[in-house]
Amino acid sequence: MPEIVQTVLPNGLTVVAEPIPGASSLAMTLLTPAGLASQPVDQQGVAPLLSEMICRGAGGKTARQHSDALDTLGVQRSTDAQTRFFRIGATMIGSKMKEALPLLFDMARTPTLAEEALAPSVDLSIQAIDSLADEPQRRAMLELRSQHYPDPVGRPPVGVREHLENMTVDTVRKFWFEHFVARGSILGFAGSFDTDELLATVNDLLGDWGGEAHPAHGQGAGTGGVHHVHTDSTQVHIALAYPTIPDTHEDRVLQQAATAVLSGGMSGRLFTEVREKRGLVYSVYATYAGQKDRGDVLAYAGTTVPRAQETLDVLSGELRRLSEGVNQSEFERAIVGMKSSLVMQGESTTARGASIASDVYVFGQPRSLEYAASEVDAVTLDQLNAYLKANPPGDMTIVTLGPEPLKA
Amino acid sequence: MPEIVQTVLPNGLTVVAEPIPGASSLAMTLLTPAGLASQPVDQQGVAPLLSEMICRGAGGKTARQHSDALDTLGVQRSTDAQTRFFRIGATMIGSKMKEALPLLFDMARTPTLAEEALAPSVDLSIQAIDSLADEPQRRAMLELRSQHYPDPVGRPPVGVREHLENMTVDTVRKFWFEHFVARGSILGFAGSFDTDELLATVNDLLGDWGGEAHPAHGQGAGTGGVHHVHTDSTQVHIALAYPTIPDTHEDRVLQQAATAVLSGGMSGRLFTEVREKRGLVYSVYATYAGQKDRGDVLAYAGTTVPRAQETLDVLSGELRRLSEGVNQSEFERAIVGMKSSLVMQGESTTARGASIASDVYVFGQPRSLEYAASEVDAVTLDQLNAYLKANPPGDMTIVTLGPEPLKA
Missing domain, CATH: 3.30.830.10 (Metalloenzyme, LuxS/M16 peptidase-like)
Structure with missing residues (x-):
């Protein structure tokens, strides 16, 4: 290359x-x-x-x-x-x-x-x-x-x-x-x-462009907690977040693997538990939103009013259950999925251009696909389970949109 | 290749x-x-x-x-x-x-x-x-x-x-x-x-798979006309269609070019007239939905209640105005845009796999990207304007979603 x-x-x-x-x-x-x-x-x-x-x-x-x-x-x-x-x-x-x-x-x-x-x-x-x-x-x-x-x-x-x-x-x-x-x-x-x-x-x-970046503005902390937004609808939208490690943390790949166990592919836990076994929701996912100075897991589920409470319970339950560990087969599927995604990224000039520009901000330098793949290859199941045990989700911020609030 | x-x-x-x-x-x-x-x-x-x-x-x-x-x-x-x-x-x-x-x-x-x-x-x-x-x-x-x-x-x-x-x-x-x-x-x-x-x-x-296709079922003609679906919203969604030539027609590329003049790139007529000049809508597009045995132009605009009537008027007006012809510069941009899209398609295995399978149904055989590009290169502005003049939009089917019907 x-x-x-x-x-x-x-x-x-x-x-x-x-x-x-x-x-x-x-x-x-x-x-x-x-x-x-x-x-x-x-x-x-x-x-x-x-x-x-x-x-x-x-x-x-x-x-x-x-x-x-x-x-x-x-x-x-x-x-x-x-x-x-x-x-x-x-x-x-x-x-x-x-x-x-x-x-x-x-x-x-x-x-x-x-x-x-x-x-x-x-x-x-x-x-x-x-x-x-x-x-x-x-x-x-x-x-x-x-x-x-x-x-x-x-x-x-x-x-x-x-x-x-x-x-x-x-x-x-x-x-x-x-x-x-x-x-x-x-x-x-x-x-x-x-x-x-x-x-x-x-x-x-x-070359003759000038100027320096000004510091960003900001005025406070997130409130967290549980929030409900009333809508007149038969549908309920559930959004959920909790903080985790930033993208610059050495365990970043472990956090990505954890999210892949939840939400990567059709054998992911959320797809299987929330959607396939229980038929609870049409759409469900979790994603790791890693940033330079913070990281969070964000999750979403869209469902109907009668299924909403069970959906929230199962969704937050699956997020918390992750700290009990994952098995060898789940781990392998997560790793293969992450590596396949890297190959796909390599075939899109748009994805690669955006990715290396973002790398410069987050890591100070671009990372080649080969390097990213070697990082994924280097992690083990034991490392992942140790990471998950040491980093259980703390307080979750929950937002629901629908006709009635849910019990968090 | x-x-x-x-x-x-x-x-x-x-x-x-x-x-x-x-x-x-x-x-x-x-x-x-x-x-x-x-x-x-x-x-x-x-x-x-x-x-x-x-x-x-x-x-x-x-x-x-x-x-x-x-x-x-x-x-x-x-x-x-x-x-x-x-x-x-x-x-x-x-x-x-x-x-x-x-x-x-x-x-x-x-x-x-x-x-x-x-x-x-x-x-x-x-x-x-x-x-x-x-x-x-x-x-x-x-x-x-x-x-x-x-x-x-x-x-x-x-x-x-x-x-x-x-x-x-x-x-x-x-x-x-x-x-x-x-x-x-x-x-x-x-x-x-x-x-x-x-x-x-x-x-x-x-090789040992068997069976034959059964004929498709169908029971009638489209009703066309103007339809309103009531929703309690501050937003209005306008959808519009009229029939044109099928994908198997020799003038197919001309119809694609016509839609590109309307909706290809930021200099497209819809983007310029409906969105940029008038600030009427956040989202607007037109597309040629070519099929083996029929073809249609479909258009969409999403806007707010006070802007809805003007949006529908300008949208259908632009669709009809196309039959008055396009200029050299619009034509060239449409052709370049279509050829660029073909290059992008060639870099996506998913897009190519889907495209050649569809080609087999529509045309009986796959078309290479080189062939598709040569078809685009072969059309002229005079051909396009003659085609547009000979094929003005007829009756339009219009569907609106919003609190009040519009005047078609």
Whole structure:
């Protein structure tokens, strides 16, 4: 396998690039330290609003000219505000790189942020909040985040309606100016390219980018506990979280394996116990949400009113039962599943580009798929069971959406 | 590029396989003529019910043993009932092929379909219907299908509650026995394999499979027209359809290009006119649903109550305005977008495996990506505009979900 190249420009921008033999596509992920956590406490929504406005003209081009130019190159792109970073993602045919990158980088460096783009962008941002009424599963998970995580980690990715209603174009420009900066940004590429040519192009286009990341804002601790949101529905959505080790902990792979025993494949415990044996829910999963400085297990189940209490009981019961240990066969299936997922990731330029950019933030450097696979191979059943015994779930944050509260 | 191999076994099973250089994964799609259209008119739901039960034991293995065995090999699989076919899909590391295929084929040929699996499977199937209450976008599109398409094309993929409630294990077994047959089934592979070894394995395992496809059931024409479904929500979901040429028509690529002008990329007309200029909707798209014997344009917009009427007016207006023609720049962007999508498809073994299996049904043979790209390259702006002028949208079927009907 070719090497993954990592370089830091003099202005503090980290660039990481993994050529993938046989690929024709090229995927790019640009992370700038302009995430939800960087929003002033009373301007929540400025980051998602910017993810609308940044697509409406840049580099002296109107919205129309700019999106026409990218579509003429066949560049698929997306923007969103995550907790720590604002992400600009793009996928293109590798041969279009030199034409596409100037247009994409213009979005970060010279967005127009025109006065007339504000009103429709605010409208769309508020509609995104309103549309949660019709997406109760997503709403349950967002409510869980806001109850479980301390600010700023639990901030709603859609923003806060009242803050959005008061936003001016100056608010947006100020946020962009302060947080779209070279130092602290990470640029990841994976797929079809000549590494020297790619790095030279990036250096030409971004070498004179400046600025430093500002510290993130935050104002408190998560409340945890049990919360109910009333909805007039025959369905109940159950969301559940408890804290565990962060992604930077040496036992991270053990935590991933534990979640795979619960929720990896059709033989996973949740699928078997909650869904298959009892027919309780149509949808159930648990996932390890590892971050640089914290980690959590999040779980979800969607069911009907009469089955809701039993579903919650079985779901939280299975999460707690994990500390009693797993057997050899469960362990082996979890390991095989994790390694298969790594192989699949290696065949997607988009997944690889996003993954190595995230690695730079979390671990300080990209991890090759071979390295990740060797980490998975190195763990043993005894290690996993010792880890599970030493780390039973503590207090769980529980959010339910439905006509009646449940007994936690 | 290596050749795509197509072969028909003496029992009538068509096998099609595309090796993908550099891939490590292997994707399989098995289509059997046991789709929604094959369900007896008063047993709608037996196909989705079977997609539950077929995962609960096969080849003499219990549900647990069978899913453990597949997960031990790291095989990701899924089953669903489409209009014409029942699909068993799987993705695995290529080296696991010889161990995985017997387990996967057992699902089709020797599923246990045990009495005790019926009740939880029926429960889950009915929950899938109930959960539509909390997925109004999906509900709007299903309602559109049932109004727009003649039976059996418009049948609900979730089945009919009353039919499901009356199902016995004998109903399921009879449906499986009659419709899981070799002749008329299509088996597609893409990714990492030795073609000779793969075909020999398939021949060993499925050479003695028998049976013939039974004709599909159907009882009438789509009603079309304008339909409103009342919901107590601040959101309105608009779904819209009109008939156009089938996938087998020589102008198919022109119809695809027309839809790309509407809905391909951020410079697409719908995105620009409905979303960006007017800020009307958070989500809007149009798609060409080409089938072997019919084709339709389907469109969707999700918005709020005060914006709903204008959204419907602009959406249907843009669909009709297409017949006035598109300009050179729109045409070029559509062509580039379509060709980029083909390149992306070529990097996904799952997408390629599914695509060549579908090709066998629609066109009688698989189409290489090079061939598909050459078809796209061959069309001209003049051809597209002549096609659009000659094929203006006729009557539209419109379904709205929301608190009030709209004016069509």
